[in-house]
Amino acid sequence: MELSDRLIISKPLYFTEPNEKCGYCGGKKSEKYDYFASDSWWNLHEADAESLQFNNCTMGLQVELMPMDVYDELCNLGFRRSGNFLYKADLLRNCCRLYTIRTTPEKCEMTKELKTCVSRFRKRVESSQMNGSTAQRKQKSKSQQTKFDYIQEIIQAELGSSNFRTRFEPAMFTMEKYQLFVRYQETVHNDFKNSIKAFKRFLCESPFPEDVVMGTQEEWDQLNNWHNMKSDETLKRVGPAHECYYYEDKLIAIAVLDFLPSGISSVYFIWDPDYPRWSLGKLSALRELSVLSKINRQYYYLGYYVDDCPKMKYKRKYGGDILDVCNNEYVPLNLVAPLVEHGKLFVLDHESQHQDDDEDEDDEDEGIEEADDSSIAKDALFELPMDSVPRLKMTGPTVNIVDRIYGENGGAVMSANEAVEKLVDLGIEYTPTIINDLYRPKSLHTFSASSEPELRYEADDGDVPGYTNEIYHLPNVVPGLLPLWQILQIIESGDITRLNNKLMLYNVRSGQIRFVTDFQAESKRTKRVICNVIRMIGLKSTAKSLIII
Ligand SMILES: [Zn+2]
Numbered sequence: 001m002e003l004s005d006r007l008i009i010s011k012p013l014y015f016t017e018p019n020e021k022c023g024y025c026g027g028k029k030s031e032k033y034d035y036f037a038s039d040s041w042w043n044l045h046e047a048d049a050e051s052l053q054f055n056n057c058t059m060g061l062q063v064e065l066m067p068m069d070v071y072d073e074l075c076n077l078g079f080r081r082s083g084n085f086l087y088k089a090d091l092l093r094n095c096c097r098l099y100t101i102r103t104t105p106e107k108c109e110m111t112k113e114l115k116t117c118v119s120r121f122r123k124r125v126e127s128s129q130m131n132g133s134t135a136q137r138k139q140k141s142k143s144q145q146t147k148f149d150y151i152q153e154i155i156q157a158e159l160g161s162s163n164f165r166t167r168f169e170p171a172m173f174t175m176e177k178y179q180l181f182v183r184y185q186e187t188v189h190n191d192f193k194n195s196i197k198a199f200k201r202f203l204c205e206s207p208f209p210e211d212v213v214m215g216t217q218e219e220w221d222q223l224n225n226w227h228n229m230k231s232d233e234t235l236k237r238v239g240p241a242h243e244c245y246y247y248e249d250k251l252i253a254i255a256v257l258d259f260l261p262s263g264i265s266s267v268y269f270i271w272d273p274d275y276p277r278w279s280l281g282k283l284s285a286l287r288e289l290s291v292l293s294k295i296n297r298q299y300y301y302l303g304y305y306v307d308d309c310p311k312m313k314y315k316r317k318y319g320g321d322i323l324d325v326c327n328n329e330y331v332p333l334n335l336v337a338p339l340v341e342h343g344k345l346f347v348l349d350h351e352s353q354h355q356d357d358d359e360d361e362d363d364e365d366e367g368i369e370e371a372d373d374s375s376i377a378k379d380a381l382f383e384l385p386m387d388s389v390p391r392l393k394m395t396g397p398t399v400n401i402v403d404r405i406y407g408e409n410g411g412a413v414m415s416a417n418e419a420v421e422k423l424v425d426l427g428i429e430y431t432p433t434i435i436n437d438l439y440r441p442k443s444l445h446t447f448s449a450s451s452e453p454e455l456r457y458e459a460d461d462g463d464v465p466g467y468t469n470e471i472y473h474l475p476n477v478v479p480g481l482l483p484l485w486q487i488l489q490i491i492e493s494g495d496i497t498r499l500n501n502k503l504m505l506y507n508v509r510s511g512q513i514r515f516v517t518d519f520q521a522e523s524k525r526t527k528r529v530i531c532n533v534i535r536m537i538g539l540k541s542t543a544k545s546l547i548i549i
Helices: 039-045 068-075 114-127 130-142 150-159 175-189 195-203 210-214 218-225 280-295 310-318 333-342 350-354 401-404 410-427 484-492 495-499 525-543
Strands: 007-010 014-020 055-065 079-080 085-089 099-103 164-169 239-245 252-260 261-272 299-305 321-324 329-330 506-509 514-516 546-547
Touching: 007 085, 007 525, 055 525, 068 252, 068 525, 099 114, 114 150, 114 280, 150 175, 150 280, 164 218, 175 195, 175 261, 195 261, 210 239, 252 280, 261 280, 280 299, 280 310, 280 329, 321 333, 329 333, 410 484, 484 495, 484 525, 495 525, 525 546
Parallel strands: 007 546, 261 299, 506 546
Antiparallel strands: 007 055, 014 055, 055 085, 079 085, 099 299, 099 321, 164 239, 239 252, 252 261, 321 329, 506 514
C-alpha cells in the first residue's frame, strides 16, 4: 500500500467547551430539559439542573490525508469534516444531538413551499425568447397536473436560461468567492470575524490527495454537463468541489460539496444576501438532489440534523433518514421524530422489533447483550456492537433503549469497566469510570474531556508524546464508538493481528516511521492509541492508516 493511499491521522482528540460556544444552541435553550440526552439524566438532575455546566463535546481526528472511499465510510459512521478536521459530537454528553441526515431524490416530497421555490426559479431564469417552450410546458403541465417533477423543472429551467448558469470547479480560493462569503457571514450570520485564512481553512482546504482535489478536465466537463448525462453514464468525479452560481454573470452563490462514491455531501452553502427572494438555500438542496439523480449516485448528505435547532430543522423538508449511531443504521426521520424531540438521543431496540417474529432467528449479538451479570440493573443493556449487520426493521414499534444502555443505571459503564479490567490485564492502558455522571456543577467546570473525574494519568514517559494531555483521552463510553467490550473481543479473538504489517505509526518526536508488526509487542500507551483509533473508525480503516503519535 502506497503512503499516498493511506489515511494519515493524528491521535484521536476529545475536547470540551462551554455550550455558549455551541454553533447550534449557543447555550440559549429555553428549557434545561433539552440539554439532557435522555430522561434518566434529567430525572437525576432536575433539581440541580440550573447549576450544571452543559458542554459542547466533540471528538475527532486531524487528518493529513484521506482517500475519498474512507471518508465516505466515516460519513456513514456519523463523521463530518471541517477543512482537514474530521469530527463528530459525543451524543451523550454534548448539549445538542447532532444526527447525520441523508436523503434521496425520491424521498424528497414536493410541498407547496418547495414547488413555489422551483417555479419562481424557473420564472426568474427563463429568458423571454423561451416563450415557445414555456407555452409548450404549460400545455403539458395541464395534462399532467398531478405530477410536479422538480428535477425536470430545474433541468429545463437551466437548459433554457441565458442569464443563469452554474459551474463546478476545484475548491480553490478566489477573491470573488471570499468577498461573497464575507457578505453572507456578516448579513446572514452576524459574523464579523472573517479572514482569508479562516475561509481557506474552512471551505477550500481538504484532506484529500492533490490529484483528487484538482480532478481532470474530463471530470469537470462531464460534471458541468450533468443535465445531459445519459442514464447509463457514470460520473467520474469523486472529490471536493465548489459549485458557483452566476446570475447575469455575477457570482450569487457557492455550494461547497464533496462528491463521494455513495453520493453528494453538502459541506456549506453561501448565498448573496441581495437575493433573499430566490430562496437560494432551498433551491440549492433541490438542485443538488437533481444533480444526484442524473449522476447515478445514491445519497444526498445534508450534514447534521438537530431537532431543537431552528437553523437545522429545515433539513427535514427534504425527507430522509437519520443515523442511529448505535445500531449503525439509518432510520426514517418520520418514524423516530417523537424520540428526537427536545434534544433527545435515541437508540432503537431491535429486540422489541423482532418480538412478534415467528422465526426463532437469533441475533448474533444476543449473547453479549443478555450477558448474565447480577451486578447490572435488571433491564440494563450493554452497548451495541458497531458492525454492518442490519438489525432494525423500518416499521414500528419504535422503542428507545437509550437509558437502558447509557442512562444513570444503564449497562454501558458497567460493561466498559469490566472490559477495562481485562484490557489492563492485557497491558493496555485504560482507566475505569468510577463515577457515572455526565454533569458537574458550573463552579467545578474545568477544561476536561472526561466524564471520569477520577482519571489519573501517569507521567509522560515520552513513548506517546503528549499522552498525559486530557485532549487525547476518550471517555470509556461514547455512543457510536466501538464499545470497549468489542475492542476486547477484537484482541482476544486475534482479529487484532489484521493490523500487523499494515498499520503504520509515525512518532513525531523520534522521527521514526514504521509498521506495527505485532500489536501485542507495542507499549501500553501505543496500544491504547491504536485501540482508540479502532473505536473511532473501525478495524478495517485503522489497518489502512498511518497514525501520527
Ligand atoms: Zn448545543
